[in-house]
Amino acid sequence: MESVFEIIAEPTRRAMLSLLVSSQLSVGEIERQLRVPQPTVSKHLRVLREAGFVESTVDAQRRLYRLKPEPLEEVEAWLAPFRRFWSAHVDALERHLDRMGPSAPPKRKTRRKR
Amino acid sequence: MESVFEIIAEPTRRAMLSLLVSSQLSVGEIERQLRVPQPTVSKHLRVLREAGFVESTVDAQRRLYRLKPEPLEEVEAWLAPFRRFWSAHVDALERHLDRMGPSAPPKRKTRRKR
DNA sequence: CACGTATATACCTTTTAGAGTATACAATGC
DNA sequence: GCATTGTATACTCTAAAAGGTATATACGTG
Numbered sequence: 591m592e593s594v595f596e597i598i599a600e601p602t603r604r605a606m607l608s609l610l611v612s613s614q615l616s617v618g619e620i621e622r623q624l625r626v627p628q629p630t631v632s633k634h635l636r637v638l639r640e641a642g643f644v645e646s647t648v649d650a651q652r653r654l655y656r657l658k659p660e661p662l663e664e665v666e667a668w669l670a671p672f673r674r675f676w677s678a679h680v681d682a683l684e685r686h687l688d689r690m691g692p693s694a695p696p697k698r699k700t701r702r703k704r
Numbered sequence: 705m706e707s708v709f710e711i712i713a714e715p716t717r718r719a720m721l722s723l724l725v726s727s728q729l730s731v732g733e734i735e736r737q738l739r740v741p742q743p744t745v746s747k748h749l750r751v752l753r754e755a756g757f758v759e760s761t762v763d764a765q766r767r768l769y770r771l772k773p774e775p776l777e778e779v780e781a782w783l784a785p786f787r788r789f790w791s792a793h794v795d796a797l798e799r800h801l802d803r804m805g806p807s808a809p810p811k812r813k814t815r816r817k818r
Numbered sequence: 819c820a821c822g823t824a825t826a827t828a829c830c831t832t833t834t835a836g837a838g839t840a841t842a843c844a845a846t847g848c
Numbered sequence: 849g850c851a852t853t854g855t856a857t858a859c860t861c862t863a864a865a866a867g868g869t870a871t872a873t874a875c876g877t878g
Contacts, residue, residue, distance in 0.1 A: 591865080599713035604782070611785050617825055630867070632826055651824040651875045659790030662783065666790075668718070669780060671725050676773030676780075705835080731855055744837070746856055765845045765854045
């Protein structure tokens with residue numbers, strides 16, 4: 591599993607990240623909140639940890655997990671160029687049609703169907 | 705493939721979306737720019753189309769593909785709650801440690817190791 | 819030291835996504 | 849009608865991710 595995008599493709603992992611926005615949590619707390627078997631939680635946490643999404647500190651027998659911002663910032667960064675695209679929202683498509691890139695209709699009888 | 709997150713987990717698909725930010729493109733143009741076999745392009749385009757990331761219009765033998773904003777807005781929406789988290793960036797972690805959620809250290813001898 | 823709790827890991831199985839190859843389909847131009 | 853270009857689809861194969869179950873490890877307490 592390389593990219594941050596593959597990491598957040600998994601629904602349970604996204605849920606875990608969302609939980610951790612509010613506060614750090616132990617494995618058991620996550621397990622109870624998400625109603626998911628403990629090994630599953632641990633395995634997903636491992637993936638998240640190795641990808642830098644979370645880090646943990648030891649608290650007696652527990653591990654407290656908290657978010658780390660960097661990987662999600664990567665997602666944010668990738669998303670950025672598209673933002674201009676939906677900022678206009680409703681008429682975005684209309685403007686796009688006018689922009690017309692390198693694929694501008696070549697010679698043919700039927701012009702753009704519409 | 706259900707969620708938008710699984711869709712953008714695939715690197716080639718992300719590349720295709722990024723290409724389409726600038727302008728609409730035909731299958732062949734995408735194929736050449738990404739140096740990827742045509743069936744691969746078509747298959748990924750199908751996935752993107754069915755998930756609402758792109759739409760196509762017919763232009764003689766070609767299909768011109770262009771972006772649709774909605775699905776990426778979904779990603780944006782999911783990401784939003786985390787934004788406050790990295791806005792402070794450097795000291796985000798520090799502040800987080802102070803916030804200390806429900807996992808606040810219980811009774812024990814060794815307090816937070818650090 | 820024996821026991822309970824908290825978490826991690828190992829192993830096995832199922833499922834599915836993606837690649838590759840070949841082929842079908844559609845439109846065009848001669 | 850036939851060849852060519854552009855795109856979609858069908859089929860097969862492989863790899864890998866996720867789940868389930870069992871077990872290991874670590875800590876704390878009596």
